[in-house]
Structures are given as structure tokens and as C-alpha cells.
Amino acid sequence: MVEPTAVSLQLQIIGVVQTLGLIGIAPLITGIMRKVKARTQKRIGASIIQPYYDLAKLLKKDEVVSDQSSWIFRSAPWIMLISTITAALFVPSFLPFSPFNAAGDILVVIGLFALVRFFTMLAGIDVASAFGGLGASREMMISAIVEPALFLTIFVVSLSLGGTNLTSIASSAANQFASGVIIMPSMIFAVIAFFVIMLAETGRIPFDNPATHLELTMVHEAMVLEYSGKSLAMVQFSQSIKQVILLSLFVNFFVPVGMLTPAIGLSAASTASTALSFLAKAMLVSALVAFAETRVAKWRLFRIPDLLAVAIASSMMGVVFFYFWR
């Protein structure tokens, strides 16, 4: 293992194509979430491909930047986009593997997300408005408490499935499913925790409302309030990508139905079936998230730690269940 991991060019190209596919469907997933949310609220809602139109339109628009801001504000969207796309390269989604997995594991993905958060908060502070600071101060508290919940969940997942490399986690999840274990007891707790974390990380409703611009409730939107034009497009796109990465992690960790196992082998037909099942699962889970979002109200900021405490407690029990049933 001393050698630098050499991956054939062919596999690398497959990996890049997979990532392009993943970031390609990112706005679609956002569109589906909005549609499901609209329908459960008895609205018709915009078309599910509306986010693509939005991005295209924003790219053509002129930009306004604040006279108080510095290069941090201007470069932040680039860093957000680059980090999320790099993270997407490590995540197996349509295929059960990612060729770059030896170079970056799930902790790298989380580190890249933290980089995104860092610059989002700085951009919020940089514009010298009260909104940006407000968003940043709330995000600070939420993200600090999400971190232990997230790490402990990874602890459970990596204990149960082995390692922190995403390919090995995904493939051992698929193998286990194929060998008849529907779900491991420790993973039940991890699912609960990861679902809560997914809501927190993507700024869904009990934590944050992605559809509001009201200062009482907004967190993420407050930080990026000053962006317009191309920069706004990049911010929104990177947010969509982050969401779809978390979705595919969720799907590949916990719902390995229809996932390609190494035993079956890679062929055109099996790849297509895996990709299709991934797409179906991702849409289903995103619809579930949107549905859950309509079921609850936005929580008061200082009750949010309660929900994250549930995630922490749940993954703690996951650890216990793993250790006592080994």
C-alpha cells in the first residue's frame, strides 16, 4: 500500500462521468423537492426542471456586489462550487464505486463541506449588513453541534460496514443486503441520526427554511443574501450538489436495494439497472424529505440543539448496539 494508488484512465473517466451525472441531476432533485412540497401543501408548484431555468437565467444576469465587501466575498462562490464538486468525485452514486476513493474518504467529504461552510459564513460577515452576521451566528451554533452527531454517525457506519472509504462502505452495504441482512441493528440508529443531520446540513425545515427571506427564520439565505447573478447561481448550484451528495450517501449507506455487488460484475445492463435504481431511490428519499418538511413547523433556534441531541443519542446507541452484538 506504499505505492501511490494507480487507477486506470478508463476507470477515472467512468468516475468523472458518474460525478457529472450526479451534479447534473442536482437541480432536478431540488426541483422534485419543491414540487412535492407544493403538492403536499395543495399548491401546483413550478415544474421540476425550473431550477435549471433559474440557473441559466442567473448566469446571464449582471451582478451587484457590495462596496463594503472584499475579495473573500467574491471568491467564496468559487470555493463553494469547487469544494462541493470535488466532494462529489469521491461519492459513489450511480455506480457502487468511485475510482478516486483511495484519495478521499468520507472524512474528506465532510472536510470539504466544512470549507464550504467556512467561506459561506465569512461571506455573510463580509458584506457588513446585519443579515449576514445574523445568518453566520446562527449557522455557527448549528454547524458546531451537527459536527459531533455527524462524526458519531460515521463512527457507527464505519464500524458496521468497515473503513471510511466510501467505495468499501457502499460495497459492503450492498454485499450485506445481498446476503440477506436487511438492516443491521446498529444501522437503524444511524439512519435516524443521519436523517436528522441531512435535514440540518441541507438547511431543511426544522432547522432552516430554504424558501424564506424573513429575518426571523432564515439562516443560510441570510448569509448569501447579497449575492446576485453568476455568483448566486454558483451558490445555489453548490447547495444543490451538497444536497444530492448527502442523498446519495444516505441511499448507498442505508438503502442498498438494487445495488450492484462485486459478485454480479460490471456490465452495461447491470450498470444501467444500478443507475436507474439509484435515481429512483434518490427521488424517493428526496420526496420523503420534502414530505417530512411539510409535516413539521420551523423550530425555534434554541430548540434546534434538542433535535441534534436526538441525533447524537441515537448514534451513541448505534455504537452500543454494535459493540454489544458483535
Next chain:
Amino acid sequence: MILAADYSILFQTIILVFSSGLANSLIFGRSTVARIASFAPAIAGSLLLVIFAVLVSISGSKVQISDPFVATIPALAINLYVDGMAAFFMLILGLVTFAVSIYSIGYSQQYSGKNSTRSFGFLFNLFVLSMLLVIASNSIYSFLIFWELMSLASFFLVIYDHQKELNIKSGLTYIVMTHIGTAFILASFLVFYIQTSSFSFDSFREQAPSIPQYVRDISFVLAFIGFGAKSGLVPLHIWLPQAHPSAPSNISSLMSAVMIKVAIYGLVRTTLDFGAPMTPDSAWWGVLLASGGAVSCIIGVLYAAIEKDIKKALAYSSIENAGIILLGLGMSVLFQSYSLLGLAALALLASMFHSLNHALFKSLLFMGAGAVVFRTHTKKMDQLGGLIKYMPWTALLFLIGALSISGLPPFNGFVSEWLVLQTLLSSYQLPNLALQVTISVVSVVFALTMGLALATFIRIFGITFLARPRSEAAHQAKEAPKSMIVGMSITASICVAFGIFPFIATSLVSASFGFDKQQHFLSLQTLSPFAVLGVPTSSGALTSSSMSAGTVALMMGCVGAFCAGLLFVASGRKTARKVYSTWDCGFGQLNERMQYTASSLSQPLRVVFKILYKPHNEAEVSYFTDSNRYLKKSAKVETHTRDVFNEGFYQPVVKATTLVLDTVRKMQTGKINAYLLYIMIALVAMLVLAEVTR
């Protein structure tokens, strides 16, 4: 081929160079030349020291340095010895001193004409030299002498700005706490002395396996408390956030970056060197170290997150990072006691790599904060802001430090924190259920620390450098002198280099600590930037947990180029960028008082962790008329947080001590007969005692 004797000569040269720095600062008076004359030897000496340390650790040689004065005073023979372990810490010292000495040339100009620059240069060189000699010491004598010299030099540097009342007070707290620590270290060494009847570390090393376990336990606990006090272990940390910020900023960076590491060195030496061999009986050492480290982490970062003084916040964050280092060390001891040698090496690598990283970015951050204070003359973050426009280079370098310390890719902090996380994730290999569960709880604490550290440094950087300036002083700021920028950019570039090419640092660590060749899981043979860091299993193979920082950085670069190219093509026509004022909801006249401040930014955290801060708010509102409470004339809100350790632990202790001493004071009657009586009683009692015990 370099002979051991050559190393010895090189080392003596280094000491001579630093000593010439001592002399220079006394010879030259108060001119600009004096500044250069006292810091130039330090620059040269530290550069030589880096070369020396790297050579020693790569060659794996052990250097015995003969004392040139041994013939004159044999009783005070100073026994110096440098092995890989010492060389690694010398590397830290050399790297940081090199950058800080260059920085100090510019920084010390503010003292010319005010304080004695002569003593400043002298103490600076003395401080560095004593740290160097502590690391090189090979006997109780020399270790304690240089340890004390180090403490005294740093004490005088802490109170260097003695015009400020507060600095004197923090200096006193420091000197008291550091001596309590020294007492414990002395006791720990004496336990060894009683067992081996030798003052030399060599005999400790040789005879350690034959010493009974309980004696080693006692010695370990004493060393843990003693060195822990110096490295800011909670609850013995109380002096650290007072003393480090009080010192001039270049000294703060030396104290936080290196002096803490000297304490860590002492702990590493006593546990891994004198404590060997580890058995499952000594597993609790690891638990003690790891849990002590975890407590330090979380307490340190929680106070750093709400601190309003920029240097104090950095000092609290040093407590946090020392905690991370101790956590890694504890895990290493734990794995070693169950003979999981591969994992023990991984944990030690994590811990030592983090020591190196912390030295780099913390000195960078303290130098950056020093540059800010140098230009604005305030440490209060609520009076800063917008400095990125006036001090662009300082801001950029500080940002690199902040990104590194927050553990973000592709910077060095990320790699070492990745290693610590992997160490914690490997705890399932421990054969004991209680340990497994304990470590999983510790890892929650560590993860919370990482989350809070991110918040802390966003807050420090954002409030200090971004948005509008909050005071006139911040408005007037201009870029720091060139030498200061150069000093900072040295550590900053090493931070980036270690982040992208961690193999340089990891192979240095594994060479210094002589990791067994069989246990090699790190690419030592292929020094490739794309080599993979991995986690070993008991069979020696890697598990499926790996990461390559170089590749991640390369991929980020490629993605960036790709995005830029795509946007260039996709956007088609050139879009304009208009500069306009920030959105003000249509009211107009946004000003600096409307932005978030350091206190308001951390308000949600204060509420969530209120058990620890015990915040209390005082609101003072005046009205135009008392009858109508809707029309407010003015409102003023003050929030205070309290240090629960100070109130719950130190104040009662201090109170009790004063009470006892007050009682004892009654003995001091002022009458000469009474004093004679005491002498008589003492004499008689001693004679009786001698008779009884005979």
C-alpha cells in the same frame, strides 16, 4: 557520511550562535542596529537548528554532546543528549524561532525608546536557548535548571510591558502556577531517583523495566500533573489565557507554539521513554491522557469561542490544541499497552504531526494578531474590523492560519485531525468493551471541538478583518512592516506545504520516533505527493480507510480550472459587475454599529452552553417619559460571562489558603523573644526527634 562528533560540533555551534545573540543584545544599545544584532543570531541559529534536527532524525543517530566545561566544575556537569524524539521537538523550536526572529526585527521597533530593548533581545535569546537545552537535557539537574531558566525568562517577558497593571497580575499567576507544576515534575523525577539512585536519564531508561508498576504509576501521575500544568491542561490552565496574551506578540507565539510543546516533550519522554514497556496494566495512563486531553479540548475551545480579546481567544485555542495532542498521545499509550503497535504508531504520528502543525499555525496566528495590535493598538475585537482592506497581506496570512487550525482541506490541520479521527475510529480494535465505549464518547467530544473550532476562527477572522472598521484606530491601520510579513509568510507557506505534501512531515515523524520498519504503513520509500495515508490493522495490511492530501488538492485545482472554463463558455456574453452599497432594507445609512459584533456573533453559542459560561445580561433602558414605555430614549445592554474554573475551583482554594496563612501570621508577633522561642522549640523538637528515630 556525517560522524556523531560532527553533530556534536554543530550543536555546540548552535548554542554559541544563540549565546552571541545574548551578548549582542547587551553590547549594542538602543539603535536599529541593536535590533538586528540581537535577532540575526537567532535567525542563523534556528536555521542551523532546523538542519541539525532534520539530519539527526533522518539518520536516526543518537548524539551525546560533551560538555566543554566539564573539567572546571564537575559537580555541575551538564549532560546533553539528542535522539530522534528530542530532534523532532528541536525541529519545531527551530522552525518557529526562525520565523518569529525575522518577525521580531520589525515588531520590536515599537519598544525602541519606551522599554529597554536591550533586555528584550537578551530575554528573547535566553528563552529560546533555555528551551533548546531543556529538550537536550539528559539528567534531572540540567533538565530542571534549564526548565526553571525557561520559566523565568518567559516570566520576565510576560511582564515586559510592565506599565500595564494587568500584565503584572497575569505574570504573577503564571509564576505561581508554573512553580506548582515544577514541583510535581521534580517529585516525579525523584521517584525515579529513589528507584535507580541516579540522576541521569540514561539509567532511568535502562532500569525502567525493572521498576515496579505502582512506582511507575505514581511517577506518571506526578509527571502528568506537572507537565500538564505547563501545557494548559484543564483545570490547571488558568494561567495560560492570562500570561500568553500579556506577553509581546512574538513571545506569545513562542510560548504557545513552542513552550507548550516543550511540556509535551517532557510528557512524551516520561511516558514513552521511561514508561516503557507498556502492559495492559498501564492502559489507564492512556485513558487518563486521552480523557484529560478531551476535557482540555472542549473547555479550551468553548472559552475561545466567546472570548472578545483576540490574543486571549488564541491562547484558549492553544489549550484546545494541547488537548488534541494529549488525546493522540493517550490513544498511542492505550494501543501500545495492548500491543497494537501499528495503531500506536498511527496515534503517535497523529499527535506529533499535530504538535508540529499547531506550532506552525499558532505562531502564525499570534504573529498576525501581533501585527494587528501593532497597527491598531487594541486587542479588543469589537474595535476592529475591515482590516482586510488596510492590511491585505496580514489578512491573507491570518486566513491561511485560520483555515489550517480549523482543520480544513487542503491545509495541514486537516491532515493531522484526519489522523486523530482515524485513531479514534480504530478504537474498536481494543480488546476491552469499557475502553471501546469510553473512546467513542471521547470522540464525540473531539468532534464537537472541531465544530466549535471552526466557529471560533470564523468569528476571529470575520470580526477582525472583514466588514466595516468599528473604530477610528482600525480605520487608520496600514500594512505591517515587511519583516513581519516575511516572518508570517514563512510559517504560512509551511502550513500550505504540509497540507498538500503531508508525506514530508509524516516521514519526518516516523523517522524521528523510529517506527518499526515492519509497521510501516506510510510511504517512506516512495516520497510521492500522491502517496496514501492509511490505517493499519493487526495483520499489517491497510484497512479501507485512506486519504491522499496531495491528490485532493490536485483534484480541487482541476475542478477549479474546469469550472472556470465551463463558466467562461456557458455565460456567453460578458456579464457586468456593479459595485453598490449593501442592501439596507431601503432605510439608508448603514453604519458600522449595525453590524454584528464579536459578542453578538457568539450569542447563540453562549445560550446553548450556558452551564459553562453562566452569562448574565444587564440592560439599562431610559425612556422619554416614564408613563410611556414604548418610546425608548436609549438602551444599553451588557453581557458578562464567567469562568467557572476560576470561580468554582481557584477562588475557594485561594481563599482557604489566605485564611490558613492569616492564622499562621499570628505567630509573627514582632517580639524578638518570641522568635527566639520558636528557634528553641525547633531545636529541642529536632533533637528529640533524632533521639526517637535512632
Next chain:
Amino acid sequence: MILLQIDLLTISAAALLIATFAVVVRRGFLDWLSGYRYQALVLAGVTAVIGYITGTWEIYVAAILTLAIKAVIIPKVLLRVTKGLSGQLSDFNPYVSVRSSIIISAILVILAYALVQEMFANSRLDSVARAYLPVALSLFFIGLFVMVSRRIALNQIIGLLIIENGLFLFTVSLTHGLPLLIEVGIFADILAGIIISGILLSRISQTFDSLDVGKIEQLRDD
């Protein structure tokens, strides 16, 4: 088949713990009640699983009784009792904040598992006892903790009921079914207990106009 059995056991144990946490995380009386109802449902399922594995028909009866009494009758009785009460039914200011009590409950669960591991280290437990004993102990601990940490008297009753569930699970998983007569007796006992505590509640609320147990301090004769 063996593999599937163990999984059924652990998954149902996990479900029971999750159901218990549903009571801890919430703050309103109706939420507690629905949490308790959910817990009773899962408990009935767990009892049925034990019955299935051990093959004793008495346990099925106990499961049906659990379903009928704990999931239907007791919530009904409690609802009826509380209808006439004055004072706040929800606990917005517990002695221990919700987020701390969640973490403490998780630690209690860890403790329960560790204790069972220690206590029965030498005795050979069958798979049923190994799966459910720690859960039973956790329920016992969490129930106690709920009683200790909350202010509203209703919560003490819910805590008591959780403890009772824990004890029930303890006996069933250890003995694989008591004689039916004793089971029925226990169920009758709980019902009586609930009715008595209902009366007590209404007395408290009449006297103090509140269900806050902190007010009971006033009864102390100083």
C-alpha cells in the same frame, strides 16, 4: 434461520428503545401519551416475538393483554382523568433541559448494557434474555430519570408506566412467561394504580391549581 432470529430480536429491541426515547424527547402531555401508546404497541410486538421464539402460548395472551390494556385502556383512562384538571399539562420548564435529558438517557442505556454484561458475564443466557434484559434495565432507568427530572405530575405517572413496562419485559424475557393468573393480576394492579393516581392528580390540581410537583413543597411543615 438462526441469523434471522437474532436480527428479529435485536431490531425489535432497538425499536423498543426508540419508542422509549419518543417519550423523553417530547414536552407535551398528549405527545407523551402517544409516545407511551407507541411503546406499548412495540412492547406487545416484542412479547409476541418472545412467544414465537419460545413457543409458549401464555406469552401470546400476555401480548394481547399488553395491547389491550397498555395501548388502549390506560391512555383512555389517563385522557379522561386529565380532562377535568386545571393547570398546565405540558412541561416547558423541566428540571433538566430536554437536550441534556436525551444525552443522559443515552448514557443510561449504555450503563444498562454494561451492567447486564457484567452481571451475567458468567451465567449462560439464552438469546432472548441477552437481547431484552439490557433493554428492560434501560427502560427502568429511563423511567426513573423521567420521574426525577420533570416538573409536571403527569410525567411521574408516565415514568412509572415506563418502569412497569421495563419490569414486565424483564420478567417475560427471563422467565419466558409467568403463569397466566399472575400476569392478569399484574395488569389489574396497573389499572388500579392508574385510577388511584388519577384521583391523586385531580386532588393536586384542586389544591394547587397546578400540576407542578415543585408546589408540593408547600405542604412541608416548617
